Structure formats: C-alpha cells, structure tokens
Amino acid sequence: MTSNIDDPIAEHGWTPVPLDADAIFQGKPYLHEPAPVLVKDIHFPSDDPLVARAQEYAKEQLPLQTYNHSMRVFYWATAILHQQFPSHAKALSPSTLALACLLHDIGTAPAFWTSTRLSFEFHGAITAINLLSSPPPSSTTSQAAEAVCEAIIRHQDLALGSVGVRAGTITLLGQVLQLATVYDNVGARAYAVHAATRDDVHRAFPRGGWEACFAGIVRREIAAKPWAHSTHLGGPDGELIANAVEGNLLMKAYE
Numbered sequence: 001m002t003s004n005i006d007d008p009i010a011e012h013g014w015t016p017v018p019l020d021a022d023a024i025f026q027g028k029p030y031l032h033e034p035a036p037v038l039v040k041d042i043h044f045p046s047d048d049p050l051v052a053r054a055q056e057y058a059k060e061q062l063p064l065q066t067y068n069h070s071m072r073v074f075y076w077a078t079a080i081l082h083q084q085f086p087s088h089a090k091a092l093s094p095s096t097l098a099l100a101c102l103l104h105d106i107g108t109a110p111a112f113w114t115s116t117r118l119s120f121e122f123h124g125a126i127t128a129i130n131l132l133s134s135p136p137p138s139s140t141t142s143q144a145a146e147a148v149c150e151a152i153i154r155h156q157d158l159a160l161g162s163v164g165v166r167a168g169t170i171t172l173l174g175q176v177l178q179l180a181t182v183y184d185n186v187g188a189r190a191y192a193v194h195a196a197t198r199d200d201v202h203r204a205f206p207r208g209g210w211e212a213c214f215a216g217i218v219r220r221e222i223a224a225k226p227w228a229h230s231t232h233l234g235g236p237d238g239e240l241i242a243n244a245v246e247g248n249l250l251m252k253a254y255e
Contacts, residue, residue: 010091012147013100013173020159020166021179021189029191031084036196039204042078044071048095050132050141054102057131061109065213068205069184074101075201077180079193088172096144100151100177103128107152108217119229120221125152151177156233158182185214186241187250202254211255215242 009015018024025031045051058067077097082089107124116123125148132145151174158178159166170178182188221228222238234241 007091008143010088011093012096012143013092013151013171013176014147015088015091015172016169017172017175019157019168019170019175021175022159022166024175025189025192029189032086034079034083034192034194034197036194037079037083038197038200039075042075043094044074045095045098048098050144051095051098051102054099054128054131058102058106061106061111063110063213065208065210066105066108066217068208069210069214070102070105071205072184072201073104073177073180074098075197075205076183076193077101077176079197080179080183081176084192085172085176092172092176093144096147096173097176099128099132099144100148100173101180103131103148104152104155104177104181108221113220113224117225119225119227120217121153121156121229125149128152147171147173150174154178155181156229158233184210184251185248186244187248190250198254207251207254209255211246211248211251215245218242218245 046055058070062070074097078094081092081097103124105120105124106127107118107120107122112120112123112127118126129145129149132141132148150171154170154174155177157170157174179189179192183190183193218230218234218238219242221230222234222236226236230238230241
C-alpha cells in the first residue's frame with residue numbers, strides 16, 4: 001500500500017462530507033451523467049498484500065452471496081466515486097476503498113452469529129481493524145485500517161425514504177460505501193450507475209439470491225439481537241429494511 005504523505009486524510013477517505021446523500025446530490029438523480037465502465041476497466045488492487053489478505057479472509061468467512069455482494073460494492077463504489085465525485089477520485093486510495101468494501105459485511109459471517117452480542121457492523125469493524133493490524137502495521141496501513149473501521153461502523157447510518165438519520169457528516173469513504181451498498185441492496189440512486197456497468201458487474205459477480213439472503217440476515221440478527229443497530233432502519237422486527245431489500249425492482253432481473 002502506497003502512501004500519499006502530503007494528504008493522508010484524502011488518501012484514506014477521511015474528508016468530511018454530508019451524511020445526507022440527498023444534500024450531496026442536490027435533489028438530482030446524479031451530479032454527472034454516468035458513462036459505461038466495465039469490470040475489465042477497473043483495477044481491483046489484489047496486488048496489494050493487505051487487500052489480498054482481506055480478500056482471502058472474506059472468501060473463507062462469507063457465504064458466496066455475501067462475498068459477491070462485497071465485490072459488486074467495490075465496482076459500484078469505484079464507478080460512483082470517479083464519475084460523481086471526480087475531485088476526490090484521484091486522492092482516495094483504491095486499496096482503502098477495496099478493504100472497506102470487502103469487509104463491510106464481515107460481521108454477518110456465520111461464525112459470528114452466536115459468538116458475539118454486538119451488532120454486526122460493530123463486530124465487523126473490530127474484526128476488520130484486528131485483521132488489518134496484524135502483523136504490526138506501518139503508519140500507512142494503520143491509517144487505512146482505522147478508516148475502514150470507521151466506515152464499517154457507520155455504513156448503516158443512512159436515510160432511506162423517511163427512515164434513518166440525515167444530520168451531520170461522515171467520511172468520504174463511508175459515504176461512498178453507503179451509496180454503493182444501498183444501490184446494490186435496495187436500488188437507491190438507480191441512475192448514478194450506467195446500465196451497461198450494472199450488467200457487466202453482475203456477469204462477473206452474480207447475485208445468486210442476494211435479496212433473500214440479505215433480508216434473511218437482517219431478520220435473523222434482529223430476532224437474535226433485538227437491540228441491534230439494524231433496528232435503526234429495520235424497525236423492531238427488521239421488516240422495513242428486509243421488505244425494501246426484497247422489493248429491489250432495479251436488481252430483480254439479476255436475481
């Protein structure tokens with residue numbers, strides 16, 4: 001992992017931006033009309049040893065549907081970052097972005113359902129920072145690990161319709177991760193990614209029943225942990241977010 005010592009804040013996505021994505025997009029479907037970008041056109045930084053370690057861990061721990069979702073999120077996030085926020089795209093490390101996308105749902109791994117009472121984002125963030133900090137990291141990897149941890153903790157601090165929170169700020173990394181996950185999960189901001197990009201990413205990383213898989217994860221977590229942070233979006237039984245996931249019309253054709 002290379003380091004931009006002149007601006008580590010920008011490199012690892014710590015730049016503060018509004019939490020409310022509607023404010024960022026100014027009520028528009030997109031800031032810049034998206035163009036087609038294919039998987040082959042986007043470099044996934046598996047040549048970075050830290051990313052390779054995280055990718056191997058995600059493959060080992062996550063069901064295929066969740067792993068493929070995490071990979072799709074990287075490609076959605078990259079397309080959104082470069083096409084909607086070009087002023088930030090050159091500074092943000094692709095490795096840090098890849099780490100956040102690979103590990104954002106690591107807390108939903110089957111091994112963690114009965115081993116912790118923590119909400120999945122919080123346990124996932126702890127898992128991620130421990131994974132990325134061992135063996136003892138350099139100052140650069142420490143900054144990446146902390147940025148990823150922050151983004152994972154907050155990746156469900158969002159607003160969907162009338163549900164969720166709007167005030168305050170979030171890191172750029174966290175906002176891009178949110179935009180990519182809600183695009184994949186509920187079809188939010190459908191026009192921010194070109195249809196040709198959507199088709200190609202799904203060919204590379206099929207959904208394989210992701211809607212039912214993730215809706216089941218939400219319901220299962222809230223049933224087992226009625227204090228879980230997912231209740232912030234899903235209500236006491238998880239049905240609000242679970243129904244939104246199952247009603248994702250944008251992605252129905254890929255299921």
